[in-house]
Structure formats: C-alpha cells, structure tokens
Amino acid sequence: MSKETCELPWYQSFSAGCALAGGVSIGAAAAAFGGGLSNPATWALLGSWGLAGAVIGYCSCRLAGRLRKVLVSPPFDAKSGQTTVCGELIAIGRSDPLKPFGDGDWLYNVATRDRTVLEVAFDGSTACVRTEAPPDFLHCEITSAIGTAGCIGQMVGAVVGAVAGSAAGVAVGVAIAAGCAAAGIFWLLCVIVAAIVALIVAAVITAVATEIGEYVGKAIGAAIDAAGDPTDIIPDVAEVGSCVCLTGDWVTDRDHGWNEIHDIRSAMILDSGGRICGGVIGAAATGLTVPERPGVPK
Amino acid sequence: MNPFRLLLVPLSAAWLMMAALAILLAGALAGAADGPPEVVRALVALAVVLGVLLLLLCLLLCLARAWDRLKDRPRREDLRGGDPAGSADLRGRLPRDERFSLDRLCEALLTRKRYGRCGEVPVPVTRLPDPCIYSQFFLMDQGLSVTWDNPDVSVFLAGVEQDTYHLQPATTYDVVVSLKNASPYFDALGTQVTVNLLTFGIGQVTSSPLSSTVIDIPASTPPGPPVPFGFQWTSPATPGHYCLQVLLAHADDVNPANNEGWNNTNVEAVQAGQKYVLEFPVGNAVAARTQEAKRAARLAAKADDRGPDLQEVALVVDSYELPRIPAAEADPDLLFIPAEAAWPARVTPSPTRIGGGQTTEARLEIEVPAAAAAGTRQRFNVNATAGGRPLGGITVTLEVQ
Numbered sequence: 001m002s003k004e005t006c007e008l009p010w011y012q013s014f015s016a017g018c019a020l021a022g023g024v025s026i027g028a029a030a031a032a033f034g035g036g037l038s039n040p041a042t043w044a045l046l047g048s049w050g051l052a053g054a055v056i057g058y059c060s061c062r063l064a065g066r067l068r069k070v071l072v073s074p075p076f077d078a079k080s081g082q083t084t085v086c087g088e089l090i091a092i093g094r095s096d097p098l099k100p101f102g103d104g105d106w107l108y109n110v111a112t113r114d115r116t117v118l119e120v121a122f123d124g125s126t127a128c129v130r131t132e133a134p135p136d137f138l139h140c141e142i143t144s145a146i147g148t149a150g151c152i153g154q155m156v157g158a159v160v161g162a163v164a165g166s167a168a169g170v171a172v173g174v175a176i177a178a179g180c181a182a183a184g185i186f187w188l189l190c191v192i193v194a195a196i197v198a199l200i201v202a203a204v205i206t207a208v209a210t211e212i213g214e215y216v217g218k219a220i221g222a223a224i225d226a227a228g229d230p231t232d233i234i235p236d237v238a239e240v241g242s243c244v245c246l247t248g249d250w251v252t253d254r255d256h257g258w259n260e261i262h263d264i265r266s267a268m269i270l271d272s273g274g275r276i277c278g279g280v281i282g283a284a285a286t287g288l289t290v291p292e293r294p295g296v297p298k
Numbered sequence: 299m300n301p302f303r304l305l306l307v308p309l310s311a312a313w314l315m316m317a318a319l320a321i322l323l324a325g326a327l328a329g330a331a332d333g334p335p336e337v338v339r340a341l342v343a344l345a346v347v348l349g350v351l352l353l354l355l356c357l358l359l360c361l362a363r364a365w366d367r368l369k370d371r372p373r374r375e376d377l378r379g380g381d382p383a384g385s386a387d388l389r390g391r392l393p394r395d396e397r398f399s400l401d402r403l404c405e406a407l408l409t410r411k412r413y414g415r416c417g418e419v420p421v422p423v424t425r426l427p428d429p430c431i432y433s434q435f436f437l438m439d440q441g442l443s444v445t446w447d448n449p450d451v452s453v454f455l456a457g458v459e460q461d462t463y464h465l466q467p468a469t470t471y472d473v474v475v476s477l478k479n480a481s482p483y484f485d486a487l488g489t490q491v492t493v494n495l496l497t498f499g500i501g502q503v504t505s506s507p508l509s510s511t512v513i514d515i516p517a518s519t520p521p522g523p524p525v526p527f528g529f530q531w532t533s534p535a536t537p538g539h540y541c542l543q544v545l546l547a548h549a550d551d552v553n554p555a556n557n558e559g560w561n562n563t564n565v566e567a568v569q570a571g572q573k574y575v576l577e578f579p580v581g582n583a584v585a586a587r588t589q590e591a592k593r594a595a596r597l598a599a600k601a602d603d604r605g606p607d608l609q610e611v612a613l614v615v616d617s618y619e620l621p622r623i624p625a626a627e628a629d630p631d632l633l634f635i636p637a638e639a640a641w642p643a644r645v646t647p648s649p650t651r652i653g654g655g656q657t658t659e660a661r662l663e664i665e666v667p668a669a670a671a672a673g674t675r676q677r678f679n680v681n682a683t684a685g686g687r688p689l690g691g692i693t694v695t696l697e698v699q
Binding site for chain 2: 082084086106108142238245247264265266267268269275276278279280281282283284285286287288289290291
C-alpha cells in the first residue's frame with residue numbers, strides 16, 4: 001500500500017486563504033471610511049477590521065466543514081455512513097482546549113487486530129495507509145462543543161474588538177497627528193508614526209478581544225458539553241490497554257489527510273485482563289462470555 | 299468559590315469594559331470638530347448590545363447550572379425503560395461528588411493533560427443496549443476462527459435437531475434462535491429480529507424472509523439465559539439446500555457489527571478411505587452490495603495498489619470447532635483456537651475472481667483416512683473472504699460409518 005496515493009492535507013491552507021480574503025476585503029472596506037491614507041483613522045480601521053475580517057474568514061471556513069463524511073468505508077461494514085472498529089485502546093486524551101484553536105475533542109486511538117496498519121482510504125476507496133506516528137492506529141474522536149463555541153466566540157470577540165480597537169486606534173492616531181503640526185520638517189514622519197501607532201493599537205485591542213471571545217466561547221462550549229441529563233456525565237473509565245469497539249461516523253479529516261471515526265456514537269469497553277483483544281472482544285460481542293466491564297459486577 | 303465562575307466573571311467584565319471604553323472614546327471623538335464617522339458610532343452601539351447580551355447569557359448559564367444542582371432529574375434508565383439489573387451502584391442517583399458539577403466542567407476545561415492513561419467516555423456513548431448473536435462476520439473481522447454451525451440457531455424436526463443441508467421439502471420444522479444482549483447496562487427493548495432463508499453456499503445475494511418479530515432482550519448483568527425466538531417454518535416444496543440467516547436491528551445498538559449470524563451446515567455419513575466431495579455455489583455479496591466495488595474497479599484501472607481487490611475471493615478450509623461452554627465459565631483465550639483441517643482437505647478454486655452478481659461453483663474434497671474408526675466425526679469449515687472481508691462460509695460434518 002502506498003502512502004503516496006494519499007491526498008495532501010489542505011484544509012489549513014484553505015482556511016488561511018479564507019483568512020486572507022476576509023482580512024483584505026473587510027479591512028479594505030473599513031479603511032475606506034478612514035478619510036485617506038494620510039489619515040491615521042484609515043490605518044486604525046484597517047488594523048482592527050482587517051484582523052477581524054481575517055478571524056471571521058478563518059473561523060467561518062473552519063466551521064464550514066473540516067471533516068467530510070465518507071459514506072462508504074472500505075475496511076469495515078458500513079451502516080448509514082457509520083463504521084465499527086474494534087481493538088486495543090492505545091491512547092486516550094483530549095486536545096488542549098486552552099491552546100489557540102484547540103477544540104477540546106476527546107480522542108481515542110485504537111490499534112486493530114495484530115496491531116497492523118489499517119488500510120484506510122483517504123477518499124473512501126483507496127488504500128492510503130493512515131499513520132500519525134508509530135505505533136499505527138485509528139484515530140477516533142468525540143466532538144466537544146468547545147471547538148465550535150470557541151470559534152464563534154472568536155468571531156464575536158473579533159467584531160467587538162474591532163469596534164473598540166478602531167475607536168481606540170482612531171483616538172490615539174488622531175491625537176498624535178494633531179501634534180504633528182509642531183514637528184516641522186518631520187511632519188510626514190510624525191504622520192507615519194501616528195498611522196503605525198493607530199494601526200498597532202487597533203490591532204492589539206482586536207486581537208485581545210478575539211482571544212477573550214475565544215475563551216468565553218470555550219467556557220460556554222464546556223458548559224454545553226455537560227448540559228443535558230446530568231446522569232450522562234457518569235464516567236466509564238477506559239484505560240490504555242482496554243479492549244474497545246467504537247462505532248461512529250466515518251469521515252475524512254482534511255487537516256491531516258487521514259480518515260477517522262468522528263463522532264464516536266457508541267462504544268463497548270472491556271477489560272482486557274491481559275489477554276489479546278481479538279478474543280476478548282469476539283467472545284463478549286457474540287455473547288459467548290460475560291466479560292469484565294468497568295463498574296459492572298460480573 | 300467555584301473556579302468556573304472565577305473564569306466567567308472576569309471575562310464578562312472584560313467585554314463590558316471594552317464596550318464602555320468604546321463608548322468613552324466615541325464620546326471623546328464626538329466632541330471633536332468633525333465628530334466620529336457614522337460607521338464608528340454604529341459599531342460602538344453594536345459593541346454595547348453584544349456586551350449586554352453576553353452578560354445576560356452568562357447569567358442564564360449560571361442560573362441553569364444552579365437549577366440543575368437543585369433539581370433531581372430522572373435518570374436515563376428511567377427515560378428509556380431499561381434497567382441495569384443487578385448493578386446497584388448504577389441505580390438511582392449517584393453520590394453528589396460523582397454527579398455533574400461546574401467544578402468538573404472547569405477541570406475539564408482547564409486540564410491541559412494530553413494522551414493520559416485514563417479517560418472518561420461520555421456515557422451516552424457507552425451505556426447503550428447491544429443485541430447480538432453469534433456472528434461469523436464480526437468474528438472473522440477480528441481475525442478469529444468461526445464455525446457456520448451457529449450455536450444460536452437450531453432447527454428441529456419432531457424434537458430432533460437437524461442440519462440445514464438435508465431439510466425435507468414441504469416439511470414443517472421448529473426453528474429456535476437464541477438472542478443475547480452483550481450490554482450490561484440496558485435492555486435491548488424492541489429489537490427487530492429477521493430470519494431469512496439463503497440458498498446453501500457462500501456469498502449469496504438473494505434471500506427470502508422466513509419470519510420476523512420485535513423482541514426485548516434483557517441486559518447481560520446479571521448473566522442470564524439467551525432469549526429464545528421460536529417459530530414454525532414449512533420448507534419449500536422444491537427440494538434444495540438452505541442456509542438460515544439471522545439479522546438483528548436496534549436503533550441504539552452500541553455495536554451494530556455483531557448482528558448477523560448464519561447457520562449453514564451439512565452432516566454427511568462417509569466410509570473410511572472414501573473421498574468426500576461437495577460442490578456448492580460461491581457468490582460475491584461483498585462486491586455486489588457495496589459501491590466500493592465500482593470505485594475499486596475504476597481505481598484499479600489507474601493503479602494496481604489502490605486498495606483491496608474485492609473481486610478476489612479466497613476459500614480456506616479448517617476444522618475449528620466452537621467449544622460449547624456456558625458464557626459465565628468461558629475463557630476467551632480458549633474459544634477461538636485455530637485448528638487445521640483434521641483430514642486432508644482442499645477447496646478449489648481458491649483464490650478466484652468473482653464479480654458482484656456472479657457465481658462460481660466451488661468444490662470441497664476431503665479424503666477420509668482409511669484408518670478412521672467408525673463413529674468418528676470431523677468438522678470442516680470453509681471460510682470465504684472477498685478482498686480480505688468476510689463473505690460467508692459453510693460447515694460440513696463427516697461421520698464415519
């Protein structure tokens with residue numbers, strides 16, 4: 001199987017393009033209200049709204065669909081676009097929600113039988129081998145609301161920040177420019193400095209507001225994660241080494257260039273008891289044994 | 299003090315301060331000769347509105363959380379009607395420190411741990427019913443040995459169990475299917491059970507329905523006997539050889555991959571030294587029922603290494619036999635020990651190419667040893683895969699006369 005048949009990850013680049021388009025278009029539109037290039041207000045508006053536009057462009061493209069659902073799943077039986085994969089749980093974690101653009105998704109990496117590399121296709125048909133790092137595994141995730149809410153928060157924060165940032169930038173820039181008349185032969189330099197300061201002040205305030213918006217959004221997302229039936233939060237402790245069967249949506253992650261299960265819709269978790277997972281799972285899932293399960297007396 | 303609130307309050311305050319700053323700046327600019335542009339004034343107003351809305355949202359959030367803490371809400375089991383029988387610690391309300399809390403939320407949000415050893419799987423993902431049957435397809439996917447003499451399917455005639463190969467035409471049989479639920483948490487309420495008749499062989503595409511019902515299967519905690527689904531079936535008037543296919547379906551199934559089981563057996567009397575031959579049809583249901591066959595064919599024209607060849611069918615014969623041990627005593631390490639063919643046996647053609655909708659006649663040849671004692675019984679399973687994916691199989695039992 002050839003890795004070269006994999007399509008290259010491209011969605012980050014696509015999102016960056018959206019950011020560029022958003023920044024240029026919205027920034028330029030806002031700057032048009034600034035009264036000309038020699039007016040520091042123009043640069044303040046450009047700095048704040050250009051940044052806000054970039055954030056809106058990037059986030060909206062992220063929200064538009066980083067994951068593409070794949071209806072046919074070559075390695076496994078598929079029902080309604082879903083796939084079941086069984087094997088040993090080799091890593092559990094959660095993407096860092098505090099990291100910028102961190103989505104807080106829960107991740108479960110599964111090594112299938114014999115711990116062999118899965119012949120997982122990027123486009124749903126080819127045998128592109130999906131590997132992140134040895135050992136090889138299938139990446140499975142449960143979506144957290146943090147990612148989406150954080151993204152929305154960023155956009156809202158960017159707009160609010162652009163309002164405040166442009167106002168502050170204009171104020172500072174105009175104030176500096178007002179004193180430029182006394183600068184004599186350095187008048188032009190003074191105006192340039194005023195424009196640069198206005199742009200920086202506006203952009204910094206917008207950036208700070210964007211970050212604040214992101215974390216407010218993430219806080220709300222964390223609350224959404226846990227909202228609903230409080231009894232849903234009973235933990236099943238899955239340990240590395242547990243035997244699992246995960247069923248969920250078979251999707252293509254266009255950021256990374258691999259297929260994965262995202263979201264996991266259902267999971268069967270078994271204690272391996274030191275055994276190879278194939279037998280433990282096979283026996284339990286066909287009713288041949290009554291296996292050990294976390295928190296359930298046998 | 300709840301740390302979540304510690305986070306929420308300053309963030310909300312920061313937004314409001316920002317809006318206030320925007321207002322002050324706008325006010326200052328308004329005193330200037332030209333005043334601020336209209337668009338700035340409009341955006342400042344927007345900031346104020348957004349800030350206020352955010353604050354209201356935060357307040358509502360806190361009120362909702364507080365309400366959740368005060369109010370006892372019905373458990374998921376109560377809503378579903380399923381009961382995790384025998385798991386007293388899972389019944390009723392949980393201790394307060396295990397319930398939802400803002401502290402836990404905050405901990406989840408602020409924890410920077412990545413790739414830890416343990417994790418918590420959200421419960422709706424795990425606590426679901428899992429109706430199941432002995433599923434050769436699921437087991438083959440796990441790389442395990444299988445028999446097509448399904449322990450969960452039995453056919454009786456006047457109380458005597460029959461193999462499905464030698465069924466008499468126009469004869470009424472009693473069919474019993476044993477249904478299980480591998481979930482320890484929830485009863486599989488309203489499980490749809492369908493039993494179909496397939497022609498004897500492997501990879502049949504067509505089937506005819508025999509019986510179907512909707513049945514409740516209790517959770518496996520504590521372990522209980524399987525739930526039987528029995529019905530009477532009158533075999534077709536046309537003589538033939540048949541396979542029984544059982545399909546289960548449940549909307550909340552935790553593992554839908556273990557819902558198909560076959561019973562495809564043949565028992566034959568043979569003489570010592572005899573060469574036993576069985577011919578049977580092999581189709582390719584995998585290629586026929588999946589769109590990927592079309593894709594694979596299209597891609598194969600571009601590159602040879604682009605995926606499993608679903609038209610390549612492999613047939614393998616072995617003598618694996620499933621130990622009949624009660625579930626409570628069974629050891630998974632001992633249930634699937636592979637066993638090579640007990641007597642010289644081969645199945646041809648293998649590998650072979652079979653397209654979707656096509657059928658090939660396969661031939662199983664077994665040489666019964668001349669020294670085989672009368673009464674000796676040996677079992678032979680023929681397992682078929684298409685592109686590495688389970689396709690089906692048959693089990694033949696030879697009894698030396």
